[in-house]
Amino acid sequence: MKITTLIPDTEGMLAWPPFGQNKRTVVAVGSFDGVHKGHQAVLRRAVDLAKSYGAISVAIVFDPRPSVVHEYAASHDGQELPNDQEYPDTDALTGIDRRLKLIEATGIEHALVVRYTLEFGAKSYQYFLGQMVGKIGLHTLVIGKDGRMGAGRAGDVKAIDSVAQATRMFQVDVVDDRGPGEVRIPLDENASPEAAAELARVNDPDSGLTKAERRALSKKTPNRLVRAWSSSYVRFLLSQGRVKAASDILGRPHAVEGVVIGGKQRGRTLGFPTANVAKDVHGYMPADGVYAGWLIDTDPQTGEERRYASAISIGTKETFDEPEARVLEAYAIAPVDADGNAEWLDLYDHTVRAEFVEFLRPQVHFDSAEALVDELKRNVEQTKAICAQA
CATH class of the missing domain: 2.40.30.30 (Riboflavin kinase-like)
Known part of the structure; x- marks a missing residue:
């Protein structure tokens, strides 16, 4: 797998590589933190479609994770996350080198590692789509059912498909990357082990709880719903030492x-x-x-x-x-x-x-x-x- 690192300029612009000039691309976009089964489904679909179209399979990978950049800015008067390692992302499931090896294992041919910045993140999804079509020859964008992109995460599947239908410049292929439904995790990352254990019972289909009992337990601890196949849920499981359950979602230890x-x-x-x-x-x-x-x-x-x-x-x-x-x-x-x-x-x-x-x-x-x-x-x-x- 070829790897190209792209660093936005002060206005959030990228110097895209020219490999889309002679061959079109099938692209998957995201942070891909953990490269869990949902990510793998999206990436492998991109590989399969690229082979069928005679195109290049491309993963556009954001590093650092966008949430880290925005959280840092919110607590540092809108400043950009430093380039050095003074503020490591301790919540990332995988470092970027390991992440790229896992992405390569899915068969992706080219990874574009984009350093995520505030200026880059301020670009609209329409702008980003136009850049992919014009600069790297986007033929098909492969995206998960809950996928989003662009400023304010405004570019959901419906909005992106509307652009594709209106312009007829590219196609959208939607992959069910969510796994077996949704689960609940605490709103507070430092929730007590007892509270986390209660939510684990709520999530367990074999716990024997009735619907009323599940509702009662879930109300005791402030929580939010996340996809069963998600980096957030893997992170929660690991925080509780539940490495076997995490490995079921990751597809590996x-x-x-x-x-x-x-x-x-x-x-x-x-x-x-x-x-x-x-x-x-x-x-x-x-x-x-x-x-x-x-x-x-x-x-x-x-x-x-x-x-x-x-x-x-x-x-x-x-x-x-x-x-x-x-x-x-x-x-x-x-x-x-x-x-x-x-x-x-x-x-x-x-x-x-x-x-x-x-x-x-x-x-x-x-x-x-x-x-x-x-x-x-x-x-x-x-x-x-x-x-x-x-």
């Missing part, structure tokens, strides 16, 4: 990426050396706790991925009373030789990916290092069993 740094090596003294991933973490960190999952390292020489079943811990070090920032530590279960000796994994300064398969337990304070070691042994055995079936 949720993952974060970061650089392994040196720590205090306390895990090594306990017999559980961990990869401390606390630098430049990209991706949404699930709720504090211990998870069964995978640690993926890439061989710097061959580019080959090496996967290790891992017990992954997120949070602060409760047992040792270290109120530091949240960190991710992964104990990778390394292969053993004929003598039963585990391979030494030198992962320092490597960029690794941690994938979350199943929640094991919350973070708790243990009365002694010995009690912690006993629990870690149990977590490792759980991880082996879970990953053997994953």
Whole structure:
């Protein structure tokens, strides 16, 4: 997949690449945060249509997410989000590099990564459509049923199709990307675990609740409806540690990426050396706790991925009373030789990916290092069993 980065000028204008001059394009537009099943349906439809038309399949990807840019402006007197990393998007499900790899896996041929700015976001959907037709040869726009674009998100499916019908310059193909209906999530991202659990019961079709009971529970916690296949719902599930439910929507285990740094090596003294991933973490960190999952390292020489079943811990070090920032530590279960000796994994300064398969337990304070070691042994055995079936 070819990737082109486009940075709007001070008036929000883009210098579009000229690849639409000789071949028309089928385009999907969005942030595609998480590249969940709904996004995949839209992207794969664009790929299929492009093949049938002899066109180029294109994903226009906004980075950073538009909501982040507007939220920053609202709290900083209308200022533009800085270009540097001083204000990282900690709510993004996936960093842009990982997002592009997932988009490529759908078969998209060309990704246009547009740096979203306030001036760019102020352009109308009619202007944006005209730019795609005139600059990159838009043949068909593929969009989800609830898709919107342009200033004030005014360009919904009906409005976009009206432009297509009036101009006859392009077509619109609408994909049902919503999944199995709608679900409720708290309005307050910091809602109590009890409130979140009650809404989870409301959302569960197998909870046994009557309609009246569902209404009563939903009224107890201020909430909003979102699509079952949506980044918002995935984010909510991860915030509750429900990584298995999130993976059902993503179509794969949720993952974060970061650089392994040196720590205090306390895990090594306990017999559980961990990869401390606390630098430049990209991706949404699930709720504090211990998870069964995978640690993926890439061989710097061959580019080959090496996967290790891992017990992954997120949070602060409760047992040792270290109120530091949240960190991710992964104990990778390394292969053993004929003598039963585990391979030494030198992962320092490597960029690794941690994938979350199943929640094991919350973070708790243990009365002694010995009690912690006993629990870690149990977590490792759980991880082996879970990953053997994953």
